[in-house]
Amino acid sequence: MKNRLQRIINPKTGHTVMLAIDHPYFQGQVSNLSNIRESIWPLLPYSDAVMLTRGTLRNSMDTGMPTPVVLRVSGGASILKDDLSDEEITVSMREAVRLNASAVALSVYVGAPHEKQTLMSLSKLVNEGEEYGMPVLAVTAVGREMVRDARYLGLATRIAAELGAHIVKTYYCENFEKVVEGCPVPIVIAGGKKIPEEEALKNVYEAIQAGASGCDYGRNIFQSEFSVPMIRAVRSIVQENYTADEALELFNSLKTGK
Numbered sequence: 001m002k003n004r005l006q007r008i009i010n011p012k013t014g015h016t017v018m019l020a021i022d023h024p025y026f027q028g029q030v031s032n033l034s035n036i037r038e039s040i041w042p043l044l045p046y047s048d049a050v051m052l053t054r055g056t057l058r059n060s061m062d063t064g065m066p067t068p069v070v071l072r073v074s075g076g077a078s079i080l081k082d083d084l085s086d087e088e089i090t091v092s093m094r095e096a097v098r099l100n101a102s103a104v105a106l107s108v109y110v111g112a113p114h115e116k117q118t119l120m121s122l123s124k125l126v127n128e129g130e131e132y133g134m135p136v137l138a139v140t141a142v143g144r145e146m147v148r149d150a151r152y153l154g155l156a157t158r159i160a161a162e163l164g165a166h167i168v169k170t171y172y173c174e175n176f177e178k179v180v181e182g183c184p185v186p187i188v189i190a191g192g193k194k195i196p197e198e199e200a201l202k203n204v205y206e207a208i209q210a211g212a213s214g215c216d217y218g219r220n221i222f223q224s225e226f227s228v229p230m231i232r233a234v235r236s237i238v239q240e241n242y243t244a245d246e247a248l249e250l251f252n253s254l255k256t257g258k
């Protein structure tokens with residue numbers, strides 16, 4: 001368990017830059033995830049871990065890829081349905097071990113119609129994960145009607161940690177230090193829809209200052225016109241103590257090739 005966790009979260013810094021590319025599991029086609037070799041492979045050397053599905057791992061990754069894998073093992077809903085929370089576990093723990101995953105990930109929907117189902121899936125994964133030494137990352141997914149504030153995200157992340165999640169992923173929000181304070185396990189932030197790079201970098205910086213262990217950004221990296229400069233700028237904040245302004249300067253100089 002500890003060895004797997006240390007593959008994801010650098011023990012020297014206590015931080016991680018995860019790259020999330022699991023979106024098609026409920027969104028279908030997603031821009032810049034059609035040709036993974038072209039859009040994602042160049043980002044892997046700058047990622048401490050990559051979060052993806054079994055399908056992407058099987059179809060689009062090189063067997064020699066050294067980047068640790070966080071395997072998305074929940075699914076069953078699609079964006080065509082109103083209720084995204086109707087998810088179950090899609091991959092067995094045995095299969096996750098066979099695929100050499102460093103952690104498994106699922107979404108929990110606190111306050112959504114299938115709250116109990118997703119929380120019980122988390123508990124089941126944690127029970128199985130303990131048997132195999134496999135960490136579980138809980139994504140505190142936000143239903144359409146849920147407000148992304150510190151009160152709600154604090155509640156959802158704490159519930160995930162109480163049920164045994166080893167890492168929790170959530171959204172950045174105002175007063176994020178309150179979310180971190182109330183959650184006894186490492187927190188990484190998702191990025192959400194694509195926003196300007198400057199803003200996305202500021203969110204990473206503020207989350208790290210508030211005590212987050214890193215980020216698990218997806219669209220704000222792979223949908224950037226300059227995705228390699230962007231992940232390198234994110235990395236400079238998370239792993240090299242850059243400020244948001246210094247990271248933006250790095251981004252601008254890398255994108256212009258200076």
Ligand code: 5RP
Binds near residue numbers: 107
């Ligand atoms: C979907 C996920 C995604 O991995 C997550 O949303 C991160 O990607 P982005 O930064 O694009 O939001 O867990 O449920």
